[in-house]
Amino acid sequence: MTAAFGALAVVSLGLMVFGIARAVSDDPLPVAGEGGQAIEITQDDMSSLLKGHSEALTGGDKDAYLAPFKGSSAQLKAKQSSLFSNLRKVPFSVSEYQFLKIDGRAVDHYGAGASASVDVAFVHQVKGADAGPVAEWYRWTVEKKTKDADPQVTAVGPATPELAGFGEMTNYPAPWDAYDEMAVTVKPHTVILSDAAQAADARRYAPYIEKAAQDNLATWKAKGPKSGRTMPGFVVTLEKNRKVYKQMYRQGTRDEGDESIAEAGVSIQMPAVSAGGNQAKVDMENGGARIVMDTAESRFTRPDYAAGVLEISHHELAHTLVEPLTGPDGQAQLWVVEGFAEYMAMRDDPKAAARELRGLKAYYGGRFVDPFDGKLPTSDNFHSTIDEENSAHYSLGWLGIRFIAEKYGEDKALAFVAEQYKTPKGMDAQLRKATGMGMNEFQDAWADYVRKQIS
Incomplete structure (x- = not known):
C-alpha cells in the first residue's frame, strides 16, 4: 500500500464515507427500568455535552471545554487543556463534535453508576485548505455516578477500527493530539503544523512548501479540466521523530508498525462528512487529505535543502490536490x-x-x-x-x-x-x-x- 521512490511515497487508504450519519446505529439506546431510578447515559446526554463542547471550542471558553473532564485524572485534564490550546491556533471554518454511537453499560439499575464507551467525531474544515468537512474519530470512556450528575469523560483515545463505515482509519492522532504544544505557520495556500520545539524548522521550510502549493495550483488552474473540485490549499505536518511521524493520523493501523515503510512523505485521504446537523449524503468522497513529511530525511537536511523540499512538496501536494476528484x-x-x-x-x-x-x-x-x-x-x-x-x-x-x-x-x-x-x-x-x-x-x-x- 505504501512505497518509496527515493523514500518518497503516498498512502492511499480507501476510506469511502458519505457522512457521519452512517456510523449512528438505528437501534434505540437502553432505557431505564420501571420506577425510573436507573442511572443512564443517554444519547440526549451526549448530544448536549458535545453541543456545549463545540460551542466552548469555537467561543474560546476553556473552562467550559474542560468541564466534561473535571472528574478525570490530572494527566487527562492536562492533555485536554493542551488540545484546546492547540485547536484554537488552527484557522477552522468548521469545528464541531458529533455523537456517533455508544457501547457498554449505559444503564445501571443498582446504584453503582453507568459507564460506556462513546464514539465521537471531531468534524472540522481548515479554512482555505479543505474542500469540505472531514473528521477525526475518538472513543471516549464516559461515566455517570448518579441519576442527576453530568456525564464525565475519564479516558480518550482513537475510535475502534470496527466503527461502522470508516474502514481501518480513525485519523488519530492529529497533530493537535500528538503535541503538548503545537506551532502553526499559516501561508496563503498552506497551513503548516509542527511541534512547538520544531517551529523554527517549520518556518524555514514553509516558503518552499508554499511555493510548491502555488506551483501546483497554478498548473492545474491553467491546464487542468475546469469541471470537478480540487483542493484549495494544503494542511502539512512536519515531524523529525520517526516514531511520531509514523503514528500521525494512523495510530493502530498496520502502517504504524510496518518497519518496511521508508517513505519520506505521505498524503492521507480524509473522507468527506456532513456538518452542522446536516445528515444528507455528502457530494464527494474525500473532503481533504493530510500531508506528513519527515524532516529528518535528506531532502530537508542537505545543504541545498530548498530543492529537496520543493521536490517532495510538489509530489505530496499533487496527491492531495486531486483527492476531491476521487469517485466511489x-x-x-x-x-x-x-x-x-x-x-x-x-x-x-x-x-x-x-x-x-x-x-x-x-x-x-x-x-x-x-x-x-x-x-x-x-x-x-x-x-x-x-x-x-x-x-x-x-x-x-x-x-x-x-x-x-x-x-x-x-x-x-x-x-x-x-x-x-x-x-x-x-x-x-x-x-x-x-x-x-x-x-x-x-x-x-x-x-x-x-x-x-x-x-
Missing part, C-alpha cells in the same frame, strides 16, 4: 497516481528529472538482469520491497504521464488523471480520449518512448 469506485491505477505526483515534482526541475532517468537507466542496465518488458506496472505489483524496483515503478508511471503531456498536450494529460480518479475502471476509454489510442496501443507507444529515454 475505488482508487485510480497506481501508475497514474504516482506518475502524476512525480510529473508535478519533475515538471519544472530538469535536474531532478535527469536524476530520475539516470536511476531508471541504472536499474535496467545494472545488476537486475530482467530487461524492460514494455509493460506499465499494475497496482497489484506497484509497491515492492526491493527499493530499486520500487523506484523504477515510480519512474515508469512518471514517464506515462510525461509521454501524454509531451505528445498530446499537458491539458490532455491532466484531464486523463482527473478522469482516472473519478472512474478507475474507465482506463481504455480515458486513454482513447486523451491520445486516440486504447490501452494496448498506448502501452506499445509508451514503451517505445521509455526505451528511447533509457537507451
